[in-house]
Amino acid sequence: MKTTVTRRHFLRAAGITLALPMLERFLPRGYAAAGASPSPRRMVCMSTTLGIYADNLFPKTAGKDFESTPYLDIVKDFRSDMTIFSGVSHPEVDGGHASEVAFLTGAPHPGGSSFRNTISLDQFAAEKIGSETRIASLILSSSGGSLSVNRAGVQLPPDNKPSVVFKRLFLEGTATEVNQQVSRLKDGQSIMDLVLDQTKRLQRKVGSDDRERLDQYFTSVREVEQRMVKAEEWTKKPKPHVDAKPPEDIADAKDIIGRTRLLFDLVHLALQTDSTRLVTCLLMGHNSVPPINGVTIDWHNLSHHGKDPEKLDQLKIIETAQIMALRDLMTKLKATAEPGGTLLDHTSVLYGSNLGNAASHDTRNMPIMLFGGGFKHAGHLAFDKQNNAPVAQIYVSMLQRMGIETDQFSSGKGRIKGLELA
Secondary structure (H helix, E strand, O other): OOOOOOHHHHHHHHOOOOOOOOOHHHOOOOOOOOOOOOOOOEEEEEEEOOOOOHHHOOOOOOEOOOOOOHHHHHOHHHHHHEEEEEOEEOOOOOOHHHHHHHOOOOOOOOOOOOOOOOOOHHHHHHHHHHHHOOOOOEEEEOOOOOOOEOOOOOEOOOEOOHHHHHHHHHOOOOHHHHHHHHHHHHHHHHHHHHHHHHHHHHHOOOOHHHHHHHHHHHHHHHHHHHHHHHHHHHHHOOOOOOOOOOOOOOOOOOOHHHHHHHHHHHHHHHHHOOOOOEEEEEEOOOOOOOOOOOOOOOHHHHHOOOOOHHHHHHHHHHHHHHHHHHHHHHHHHHHOEEOOEEOOOOEEEEEEOOOOEHHHOEOOOOOEEEEEOOEEOOEEEEOOOOOOEEHHHHHHHHHHHOOOOOOEEOOEEOOOOOOEEO
16 A cells, blocks of 8 residues: 655654755655746845945946956856846935835835835735745844834834844744743734624624725734734744754944844744745944954945045945855855755845945935846846836836736836846
């Protein structure tokens, strides 16, 4: 008699509660042959808030055979896995440093007194796929705020202590802690049940327009309730085991590179264990001198370099260290094999800044790099520097690459030209 071996049977036979990685042996027969990716698609979005010096980043030539630059030399091993975009920005996003809150939303005039933010790229995706993993979206920051904004326009709080994030992802709580978490989730579900019951009763007493609005509200509440049910299920499941020591937090907020590297290590572990498929990471600049050899002037001052050669040299030291940390994360993702390719093949990694020219607080011509994700990467896609293409068109491409059906996000209508899905 033939026995079908499933992932569940394997775990039961082994007598353990260990979360295995996705193995080809446990995939449905013919899955890969049908052309579908046997591994989930993922998205990581990162922004460094004090810009990236354009002359060291953007190539002078476009296309796959672009002439490299000092910063692109650092990631030269990923030339076939990346696209760099020039001539892109968010229409109507201005306000200098205030624009960092709109990096993933594209909401207009973030510096204005009547500004109201809109949902960020990661949270839009989380509404569709967030319940498929233990953590709907991992929101990280080296310090300060976050890139993530919910549908109500509220900035979501970040995790900026790697030790706490590691515990949340990989360390089991006590039985009491787990039960308390389940109880809190059930309390939330009971409140949702009450709200839905009251909404149904009210629907019978209002006109057609109000009934339609209540239907939309009813749907939103039901989605929240369903996410709570999923969260309760995840709370009861064992967390994945990783062969890594809990990180030690860096107390010095000026050590942006050290903090960035700790966060990037967590990004790799979270994606590798499929603990989440959506990550944002805000890399905050400071009015202080980072502890890097050769740097003696505070970073914010360096970003307002005025073409001063000494300031440009020191700024290059900081930005080089940043891109080296990015390169090391890409190296880990590409070295991590999984069914159908590597972790980098299945993860779209966006890295850039809300400022195109930090020296003048200009938000046009934003520096944007996209790695991995299973795209047919185009090298350097150069758009009009005076009439920029919407960055949000890149976001639409990323959403579609993840299998989320949409033709528009924020100001982006359709995919960005020149970047094809593999």
